[in-house]
Amino acid sequence: MTRRFDPLARLDQFAILRLLRERVLVFDGGMGTQLQAANLTLADFAGAEGCNELLVETRPDVVEAIHDRYFAAGADVVETNSFGGLPYVLAEFDLADRAFELNRRAAELACRSAKPYATPNRPPRGCD
Numbered sequence: 568m569t570r571r572f573d574p575l576a577r578l579d580q581f582a583i584l585r586l587l588r589e590r591v592l593v594f595d596g597g598m599g600t601q602l603q604a605a606n607l608t609l610a611d612f613a614g615a616e617g618c619n620e621l622l623v624e625t626r627p628d629v630v631e632a633i634h635d636r637y638f639a640a641g642a643d644v645v646e647t648n649s650f651g652g653l654p655y656v657l658a659e660f661d662l663a664d665r666a667f668e669l670n671r672r673a674a675e676l677a678c679r680s681a682k683p684y685a686t687p688n689r690p691p692r693g694c695d
Contacts, residue, residue, distance in 0.1 A: 583644070586643075594644045594645075602629070607629065611626050611629075612625065618651070618660045620652050620657065620662075621669065623649075623669055623676055624672060627672075630648045631676050631679065634676065634677055635680050645680065652670040657669070678691060
């Protein structure tokens with residue numbers, strides 16, 4: 568029987584898995600809990616209360632500051648602010664058609680935050 572994929576080959580395919588061969592990686596914590604602690608208002612959500620994904624557009628400063636704090640604390644990896652970034656989730660806020668745009672913006676903010684913390688031995692990955 569032929570395997571659907573070779574797990575060992577996957578180790579070479581993805582940069583994050585190659586890094587795990589070298590060292591333990593530190594991931595960030597919860598974006599949602601940090602956003603809740605930011606005491607945001609309904610205006611910050613542009614009326615779409617609870618749509619954290621929209622904050623990449625309305626309050627990018629808050630999202631970036633959260634990424635910055637995680638990197639400053641020693642995180643190697645941060646997640647994007649796109650937990651509910653799927654069209655069917657965003658449809659609840661009439662934003663389904665903006666899923667790609669909002670997710671791209673979330674990735675851009677995370678990459679922008681990563682660059683100042685990069686070193687020659689730890690370049691930002693996935694940001695090219």
